[in-house]
Structure formats: structure tokens, C-alpha cells
Amino acid sequence: MASLGKQISDDYRGKELVLVCVLKGAFVFLSDLIRHITIPIKIDFIRAASYGDGVETSGNIRMTKDVEIDLKGKDVLLIEDIIDTGLTVSHLMDYLASFGLKSLKVCTLLDKRERRQAEVPVDYACHVVEQGFLVGYGLDYAEDYRHLPEIYHLKL
Numbered sequence: 297m298a299s300l301g302k303q304i305s306d307d308y309r310g311k312e313l314v315l316v317c318v319l320k321g322a323f324v325f326l327s328d329l330i331r332h333i334t335i336p337i338k339i340d341f342i343r344a345a346s347y348g349d350g351v352e353t354s355g356n357i358r359m360t361k362d363v364e365i366d367l368k369g370k371d372v373l374l375i376e377d378i379i380d381t382g383l384t385v386s387h388l389m390d391y392l393a394s395f396g397l398k399s400l401k402v403c404t405l406l407d408k409r410e411r412r413q414a415e416v417p418v419d420y421a422c423h424v425v426e427q428g429f430l431v432g433y434g435l436d437y438a439e440d441y442r443h444l445p446e447i448y449h450l451k452l
Contacts, residue, residue, distance in 0.1 A: 308373075316342055326339070344388055357387045376404040377406065408430070
């Protein structure tokens with residue numbers, strides 16, 4: 297995490313960076329990541345839901361919380377817990393781009409390529425994982441398991 301924070305700090309030095317965290321899952325990752333970023337940042341939150349209580353995405357992405365910071369002309373880094381199918385991140389990128397950003401990049405804790413349906417750029421990733429339904433460290437199954445201190449494969 298320290299090397300990722302340093303890389304982001306180096307890449308955005310002298311720029312007006314806004315981290316937009318995707319709730320609920322990415323908040324734990326965000327809180328650890330910002331401790332390693334050494335440049336001034338602003339933080340905002342957005343929430344999109346597509347899984348509900350299942351392990352498969354519904355494909356129907358609902359926006360349930362919008363950003364509050366004016367993003368026009370800003371460098372934005374979208375912070376996500378896991379990129380799986382890519383559908384949610386693709387939707388969020390299109391949505392955020394509509395604000396007239398200076399730049400938009402994606403940072404994720406987990407880049408899971410097993411079921412990718414939409415090609416999305418992953419500019420920063422802590423880990424690449426291949427398979428399984430993962431919980432813990434902010435990731436959930438039906439709102440359970442977020443509190444676990446590490447990431448686990450959920451056996452169903």
C-alpha cells in the first residue's frame with residue numbers, strides 16, 4: 297500500500313486531486329491508502345449498487361449516492377474495492393466524465409479479471425486475483441463480512 301500511495305503522490309504532485317471512493321466496499325481501502333498519500337487531496341464518495349444479496353451482478357446499476365464536490369476541471373481518481381465484471385466501473389467512469397473532468401483514472405484494491413465483461417482501464421491495482429467470491433476488508437456478501445480484517449474466499 298505504501299508504494300501505491302507514493303506512486304499516486306508522484307503522479308499527481310502539483311495537481312488538484314480528488315479521490316472519489318465507491319461505497320460501501322472501498323472505504324476501508326481508502327482509509328488505509330490515504331495514509332500513504334503525501335500530497336493534498338480532497339475526498340468524496342459515490343455509491344452504485346449492482347449485486348444486491350447475490351454473488352452475481354444483476355447488470356442493473358443503481359446510483360444511490362452522488363458526489364458533492366464540484367469535479368469540473370479536476371483530476372479524479374476513482375477508488376474501488378474490486379473490479380470484477382467491469383460494468384459498475386465503466387458506468388461510473390461514463391457518469392463522472394460527464395462533469396468535465398481534467399482527467400479520470402481508476403485505482404482498485406483487487407483487479408479480478410475472471411468475469412470481465414467491460415474493458416476498463418485499471419491504472420493502479422494493489423493485487424490481481426483470478427477467481428472466487430471475496431469478502432472482508434470492506435468487501436461484503438449481502439452486507440455481511442465487511443468487518444473481517446483480511447480478504448477471504450467465500451464458500452457458498
